[in-house]
Amino acid sequence: MLAPSPAHFSTRKSPAFRIPTIDMSLDRYLVCHEIVQACEEYGFFKLVNHGIPDHVISSMEEESYGFFSKPAREKQEAGPPSPFGYGCKSIGLKGDMGELEYILLEAKPASISRRSTTMSTDPNKFSNVVSEYVQTVKDLSCEVLDLMAQGLQLTDKSLSCLIKDDDNDSCFRVNHYPPLERTTSCPVVGFGEHCDPQILTVLRSNHVGGLQICSKDNRWISVPPHPAEFCVLVGDVLQVLTNKRFNSVRHRVLANSNQQSRISMMYFGAPSPTASLSPLQHTVSPHRPRIYRTFTWGEYKKAVYSGRLGDRRLEFLELA
Numbered sequence: 001m002l003a004p005s006p007a008h009f010s011t012r013k014s015p016a017f018r019i020p021t022i023d024m025s026l027d028r029y030l031v032c033h034e035i036v037q038a039c040e041e042y043g044f045f046k047l048v049n050h051g052i053p054d055h056v057i058s059s060m061e062e063e064s065y066g067f068f069s070k071p072a073r074e075k076q077e078a079g080p081p082s083p084f085g086y087g088c089k090s091i092g093l094k095g096d097m098g099e100l101e102y103i104l105l106e107a108k109p110a111s112i113s114r115r116s117t118t119m120s121t122d123p124n125k126f127s128n129v130v131s132e133y134v135q136t137v138k139d140l141s142c143e144v145l146d147l148m149a150q151g152l153q154l155t156d157k158s159l160s161c162l163i164k165d166d167d168n169d170s171c172f173r174v175n176h177y178p179p180l181e182r183t184t185s186c187p188v189v190g191f192g193e194h195c196d197p198q199i200l201t202v203l204r205s206n207h208v209g210g211l212q213i214c215s216k217d218n219r220w221i222s223v224p225p226h227p228a229e230f231c232v233l234v235g236d237v238l239q240v241l242t243n244k245r246f247n248s249v250r251h252r253v254l255a256n257s258n259q260q261s262r263i264s265m266m267y268f269g270a271p272s273p274t275a276s277l278s279p280l281q282h283t284v285s286p287h288r289p290r291i292y293r294t295f296t297w298g299e300y301k302k303a304v305y306s307g308r309l310g311d312r313r314l315e316f317l318e319l320a
Contacts, residue, residue: 021229188254206225
């Protein structure tokens with residue numbers, strides 16, 4: 001059962017971890033300022049009072065548990081991922097491994113509908129639930145990007161229009177981390193250290209912890225789970241668009257050793273493969289010269305998938 005949505009939170013930082021938590025019901029100017037500050041300091045923040053209905057979240061979680069509770073043979077009929085579909089343990093194409101299983105879907109209703117036939121005995125229900133969740137989280141992502149743009153004093157919606165493009169390359173992923181019986185007191189990594197290559201990630205998990213973000217001074221900070229909150233992570237493309245004013249956040253997930261599974265759901269907002277990307281004009285000045293060359297998302301995506309999970313990939317885009 002999901003925890004009820006909080007009635008009201010103020011914009012705050014957790015005193016224990018100093019993780020920014022932003023209340024979207026507050027004054028828009030304040031929210032813009034807090035988002036920009038969080039992106040500059042952490043590349044990460046949590047959202048409350050985000051407006052996504054509880055039934056949309058609980059239905060998506062129910063379908064996720066339904067799929068991952070199937071026998072392995074049935075789940076494998078939805079894979080292997082190429083790149084979409086069901087996968088287990090293997091992450092990417094270069095030998096990275098994790099303590100998880102997952103489904104990866106293109107964030108478009110027609111594609112979700114086609115994949116649903118291999119993922120559910122009621123594909124229409126599965127497709128409708130996933131499509132509704134993806135659309136609501138996409139809408140939230142666009143709102144967050146518009147707030148970022150306002151906070152950066154951009155005069156248009158040049159950030160959100162990238163994922164509103166009909167040809168956008170956004171995707172949706174659900175990770176399942178089963179309980180792990182540890183034989184050592186050392187933490188076991190469930191999903192290795194990495195940055196997300198897209199514009200931004202909107203993540204929601206159940207009540208089981210494991211997510212950690214890396215601070216500027218290279219400390220791993222645990223993110224306390226809260227089923228009613230969403231996490232926003234800055235991706236590589238947003239780092240480029242803001243001329244490194246925002247930094248894509250390195251993060252990982254530790255495998256859990258309790259008796260409950262961890263479910264996390266991620267919407268990765270990405271532009272069209274042909275979208276031309278470079279620092280926005282407003283982010284470049286004599287005091288902050290342009291750092292990155294112009295490239296397309298298709299070009300960068302190809303570079304990402306030809307490397308290892310933890311590679312630092314933006315260096316090859318930097319101007320000499």
